[in-house]
Amino acid sequence: AGSFQDAGVIQHAYNLNFPLHAVPASCAQGPSWSAFSVSSPAVVLETAEDRPEAVVVRLYEAHGSTVDAWLQTSLPVKEAMLCDLLERPAAQGRLPLQQRGLRLSFTPFRVLSVLLVLRP
Secondary structure, X not given: XXXXXXXXXXXXXXXXXXXXXXXXXXXXXXXXXXXXXXXXXXEEEEEXXXXXXXXXXXXXXXXXXXXXXXXXXXXXXXXXXXXXXXXXXXXXXXXXXXXXEEEXXXXXXXXXXXXXXXXX
16 A cells, blocks of 8 residues: 555665675674665665775665755765766765765756765
8 A cells, every 4th residue: 555655665675686694793792883874765875885085875866756865974074075977076066064964955866976085
């Protein structure tokens, strides 16, 4: 019942196609940790790619809606900017770092690439 957005079809599809794999670890358990989180279920963080002293994060809007989302990270980000699909910084694409993270605006099915320059 309801829409595919309400049913969480996209998340279930990712869980099916990219299941988590258990990896043996030592008995010592540390706190849980996640490098990224996104505030909107309509926005999917598709990939994060390492570059020297930076990370490129690619996200897309999956529900066919217009939405603002916050991208939060626990990485030590020095600056953030939008970049094109070839990962070249966009002219005037600098994004302000805010306490809540990076505010990103999406139109239906829009893909955004964000270059995060890390502090050493």
